[in-house]
Amino acid sequence: MTIINHQTILEAGRYRELSLNGADPVVVARLHRFMLRLRRCEEALAREYHPADEMRCPVHFCIGQEAVPAALSESLTQDDYLFSHHRSHGYFLAKGAPMRAMFAEIYGKETGANGGKAGSQDISYAALNFFSGAILAGATAIAAGAALGFQLRNERRAVVAGFGESATDEGIFWETVNYAALRRLPLVLVCENNNYSVFSPMSKRQAVETVSDKVAAFGMKSVTLFGNDVIKVHAAIADAVEAARSGKGPTFIEAYTYRWSGHYGPESDDLVGYRSQAELDAWKANCPIALLEEALTAQDWLSTAQKTEMLHAIDSEIEESFSFAKTSPFPRDVDWAQMNLSNRSPLADKLLMDIDLDVFDENQTFVQAKGY
C-alpha cells in the first residue's frame, strides 16, 4: 500500500506485509505477550461486565486495537509520560501499571488505581506517570504542556498522547499541533484512527481522508501506517520517542486500526447499522495478534506449548485481579473537602512569610480618593 487509509486497507484485504526481518526476538516476544494479555484482559472484563453487573462503570473496550499499546509498552520507560483518552486500558497497562489496580478501579473499590473516584475513562496512575480523561482531545494539549515542562528543565523524557481520530475534530488539537511544532516539544502524538467516533465515520466529520497530511502542513513530522502491524508500529513509535527524548521535536503517528467491540460496553452495537459486517470481518481477518502469530509461527519463534503456558499465566493474573477487585472494600471516605483541595502547602510554608495585616490603613488617601 502506498497511500494508507481505511479504504485502501480494506481494498488490500488480508495484510501480508508484517515482517520480522531484523527484529529482536526478545522484543517481539514481549510485544506478542503484551497484546495477548491485553486481549484476554478485555475479553474477560467484557464477559464479566453484565451478568454480574458489579462494575457499574462505563467501559470502552479496545479489542482489535492492541498494537499501539503494545508498541508503547516497549518504547516507554517509567520516566516518560503517557496520556490516554477514554479507551484507556491498553495505555494503562502499557505504562506498566498493575492490572489489579485497574480492575479494582473499574469496580469502584478503595484499592482501585484512584480509589474508585475515576473509573475506566478517567483512570490514572501518577506513580508511573500515566493519566487519562474522558473529554476528547483535551489530553493532547495537556501532554504538550508536560512536554513543555520537561523542555524548560532540559529533562530527557518523552511525553506521549494516545487518542482516537475524533480528537482531531477538535480545535484544541490543532492549537496543540501548532504549539508543539513551533516549540519543537518532546512530544509524540499517537492517533489510533479506527474511522469511527461512536457510529460516525471520518467522512461525515472531516473533509480530507487522512489526518497526517494536515499535521504535516502544520510543520510537524507525521507518519501514516497500518496500525495492526505491531512491528511497524513499534518501529515508528520507538523512533518518535527517541526523537522526542533527544530534542529532535515532535512526531505525529496515524495508526489505522479498528475496534471490534461496540463503542461502549461489552455489547455489539452493530445493529445500529453504522458499519458493515464485511468491514468488521475484514478487520478481524487482520487481527494484530493473529498477524504477528502467523509470522512468529512461520519463523518458529512461537510454539503451541509456549503460547499455552503464556495464556495460562495471563489468565491466572486476570483471575487474581478479579478476585482482588471483588473482595476489596468499597471506599468509605466521604470527606468531600479533602478530596478536592489540599489542606497542606509545604512549599508556601517554606518560602513565604506570614505577615500581620495591621499594615493596612483604611484612611489612606487612595481609598478615599475618587476617580476610578
Add this chain to the structure above:
Amino acid sequence: MTIINHQTILEAGRYRELSLNGADPVVVARLHRFMLRLRRCEEALAREYHPADEMRCPVHFCIGQEAVPAALSESLTQDDYLFSHHRSHGYFLAKGAPMRAMFAEIYGKETGANGGKAGSQDISYAALNFFSGAILAGATAIAAGAALGFQLRNERRAVVAGFGESATDEGIFWETVNYAALRRLPLVLVCENNNYSVFSPMSKRQAVETVSDKVAAFGMKSVTLFGNDVIKVHAAIADAVEAARSGKGPTFIEAYTYRWSGHYGPESDDLVGYRSQAELDAWKANCPIALLEEALTAQDWLSTAQKTEMLHAIDSEIEESFSFAKTSPFPRDVDWAQMNLSNRSPLADKLLMDIDLDVFDENQTFVQAKGY
C-alpha cells in the same frame, strides 16, 4: 513574487505589479474612492480621538489596510453577510452602512449603529447584514453557521468573514475550515495577514509561514496574495464570492498587508520596539492607495482636479458625521431587562397552544416510584 509572505514582500521592495489591464474603469474608480474615504475617515477619527477625549471607546484603526474592505464593498450586495473582527471600520463601510452611524456609535450616542451599546469593536448594522465582535476567531465560525443557514434554504448568498491572521491561532478557526470544506459552505474567509497580533509576529505564534498552505491541506480552496494590490484583491474576492453564491464551495484568501498605526488607539506603539522603522517605511511605500493612484495617473484615469473634488466630498461627509455624532444625545434608556431578553414571542404566540397545567397529577405512580 512566486512565494508570497511577509519576508518575500519586504525583499521585493516597492511593488510594481499593480495592473489595470482589462479592469473596468468605473469599478476601479469606486475602489479608489472607497479606499480614500476609509483612509480619510480613519485619519480624522485618529486626529480627533485624544484631544477631545469625547469618544471614550477603544478603537482599532485600519490605516494601510484599505484594499480588502474596498474589494469587499465592490463584491458584496446587500443580501450577502459580512462578519468582521475588532478592526471593523473598513468592513462596516464596505457593507454600505452609514459613516454617521459609525461615528455616533463610537461616541456612545443613542443614534449610533447600536445605540452606543457596542462601540467600535462590537459594532453591527443588522439591516445591512453586517456584524462584528471583539473576541478573536469566534466570528469565523459564526459566519460558517450563517452560510449553513443559507445552504439549508438554498438561498443564493455569500457569507464573508474578515479577520486578522491571529484568528488562525485559535482552534475554532480550524474547526470552521474543516466544517466549511466538508459541507462546501457558501463562505469566504478573508485573512488580512499583517503579521502581528498586537506586538507579536507570526513567527512567535505559528510554526509555518503561511496560513493558506494549512487551509489547503484541510481541503479548502486557498489563495495567497499581496494584499495592497486592490485590483488583485478585488479579483480574488469577486471570484470567491461568486463561487460561494453558485454552490462551488468556500474559499480562503490570505491577503498580506500591514497596519501603519499602533495596534490600538491613535498613538504609535513603535516605541515598544516590536517592529522596525525600515519595515514600516517599506510598507508605507507600498501604500494601497498610492499604488493604485500611480497606475490611475499613468493611465490618465484620475486627474488632480477629480481627486480634489473627491476629497472635498469625502471630507464634508466626515465633518457632517462628526457633527451628527457630537450633537446626538446620549442614550438614556436603562431598562436593562429589555436590552438582554425579548419581551415578545410572536412565533410562539402563533404556533403554540397555552395549555392549563391542571393535567399534572402529583400522585401518579412515577413520582412516588423508587429507583432512578
Add this chain to the structure above:
Amino acid sequence: MNSTPTADQTCEAAVPPAVRKCSYAEAIGQGLAQAMELSDRVCVLGQLVDYKPGVFGTTTGLVEKFGPDRVQDFAVAESAMTAAAIGAAIAGMRPVLIHHRLDFMLYSMDAIVNWLSLWRFKSNNASALPVVIRAIVGKGWGQGPQHSKSLHAWFAHLPGLRVAVPATAFDAKGLLLESIFGEDPAIIIEHRSLFGLSDNVPSRPYRVRYGKAVVRRKGKHVTLVAIGIMVPLALRAAVQLAAQSIDVEVIDLRTVSPLDIDSVCESVAKTGRLVVADPAWCTGSVAAEVIAAVCEREGRNLKANPGRVCLPDSHTPMSSALEEAYYPNEDSIVNRIVTQFQ
C-alpha cells in the same frame, strides 16, 4: 417519507384523546418532530443525532422524516458547532443543539458567553438568536466527574439567556417548543434520570412559559422549592413528611432564568419556611440565589432559618458506593425540613 414511527406515534394512547402517556424522552422527541413540521427553519445539530439510538431516543426517526441536512450529525467540535448554530440563527434558522453530556459543552463556552448571550444586547435589539441548546446531565452507573455536571447556576448568572430545567415530560415538551419558537437563546438542562419517567403529554404543540414556577403540591407548613431531578424527590419527601404531620408545599421552578421569585415569596409568606433542593454543587447554586432573593424580601418573616439540599462541593465520584453518599435523596430533604421544626 418512510415508515419509521415518530415519537408521537409510539406514545401509548391515554384516556383523553388529546393527551397521551409519554416518557420524558418521547415527549422531547415529539416536541422536536412537531417543531420541525411547524417550521422548516428548525434544524437539529449534534453528534450522532441521525442514528437509531437518537440521543437516548429523543431524536430517533427525525432524520428519516427531515433528512440529514436538518438533522445533522456534527464532528466532535462543540465550539464550532455552537458558533454554527449562532450563525444559522442569524441567517434565520431556529437551530436546536444537542449535547449528550453538558460536560462536552464546556468547549463551546466562548460561543455561549461572548456571542450567544450578548448578541441581542450589543445589536441594540436589532438581531436575535433563537438558538436552543439541550444539555443532558448524567447520574449513576459511574458517570464520574466528566459526565455529570449540572451547571444551570452558571447559565442563570449570565444575562441574555433563558435557562430551563424541566422535571416532567409535560414541561420537557412545552419548554422545548417555547424555546424553539421564542426569540432568545435558551439552554435546557435535562437530567438523564428523568428520561424514563412517564407523564400525561398533550399531543398538540403547546408552550410552557419561562419564569413561571408551578406548585406541584399544596401545603401550609414549609415551602420546598425544587429544581429538575429534585422535583420527584421533593414530592416523595412531601409524602413522608405528611406522615409526620408536616404539610409541605412543593414548588417546581421549571426555569432558573428567569426565576419566578414572586411565586416562591408568595408561598413563603404563607408557610414562613423555605428549603431549596437543587441538584448542583451547594456553593454558588441557584438554591443560594433563591434563598438570597427571598430573604431580601421576606427574610424577617421567616419562622426558621432557610435551608438547602444540594450536592456537596465536590466533583462526582465514579464508584457506586461514593455515588450513594454523594447524591442527596428524599431522606436528605426530609431531614433538612425536619430540623426546621425542631
Add this chain to the structure above:
Amino acid sequence: MNSTPTADQTCEAAVPPAVRKCSYAEAIGQGLAQAMELSDRVCVLGQLVDYKPGVFGTTTGLVEKFGPDRVQDFAVAESAMTAAAIGAAIAGMRPVLIHHRLDFMLYSMDAIVNWLSLWRFKSNNASALPVVIRAIVGKGWGQGPQHSKSLHAWFAHLPGLRVAVPATAFDAKGLLLESIFGEDPAIIIEHRSLFGLSDNVPSRPYRVRYGKAVVRRKGKHVTLVAIGIMVPLALRAAVQLAAQSIDVEVIDLRTVSPLDIDSVCESVAKTGRLVVADPAWCTGSVAAEVIAAVCEREGRNLKANPGRVCLPDSHTPMSSALEEAYYPNEDSIVNRIVTQFQ
C-alpha cells in the same frame, strides 16, 4: 542579567525599610519576580508578557531577567495555553497564566472545568495542579460587553479551585505568592481599575491565606461585605454613612473560594444587618451565596432583610453614559444601607 529595573526596584521607598509604597500593578510584578527567583519551576505564559508594556506593567522586566522560555509569549490559543499550563504543572512546573481580559478565558473553559478543577479529585490526591490563572477585568472607557466580565461566581461554584479577588496591592502580592506556592489551582480576578492604587507592600515574599476575610473597618450597625473593586467603594460609603451616624463594619472577602462565612457570621451576629457589594451580575452572584449562607445560620437574628449591591443583570454597555448607569458606586451602597434603617 541586564539592567532593566524590576518591579521591586521601581517601587518608591517608604518609611519602614521592609515596606514600600507600591501600586497594585507593581505589587503583582514584584510577586511574580520574587516567585521566579525563589523557584525556577515558576514560569509565566500569556499573550505579550514579554513586551515592555508587560500586561499593564505587571510583567515588565521579567523576560530580561528570566528569559523567553520562562516568560513566554503565547499564540492566541487560550484553550491550548491553559491545557499547556496543566501539563507543565503535571511535569512539576508552577505556571502562571495571564489573560489581559477574563473574557478571553472563555475559550479555555474546558481546560479549567474538565481538567484543572477535577484533576486532584480524580487522581485520588495523587496528582496536584498548582496552576495560577490571572484574569483581568476591564471597566470604563467603553470596555463594552466583551472586555468587562467578572465571572468569579462561576469559579466559586466549581469544586477544586481557589478563587481570589484581591482589593489591595498588599493582597494582590500576597495572594499571588500564596497561589503560586500552594498546591491547588488558583484563579485570581484582578480588577483593572485597582491597578493604579497604592498601598504599603512588604518587600519580602509573604503570603495571604485563602478563606480568611479581613475586617477593613470596624463598625457596630451593619455588616458590609465587599469584593474586589467594591472594597474601596465600600470604605468610601462607610465614611459617608458615618456622617449619618451609621457605623459600618466593612469586610473584604479577599477570596471567594473558599469563602470565609464564619467571619461574616461573626460580624452579623454583632450588627444584625448584612449588605453585600459584589461587582458582578446580581442573579447567581457570590453576593447571593454570602446572603444565603449567612441566613442559613443567622437568618432569624437579622434586624433587617439583607441586601445586595451588584451590577444589573445585563451585559456591559460601551457608551460612557450607559456605563454610568450600569456600575454601582458608593452612593448605591449608601442608599442600600440606609433603607435597612428605615
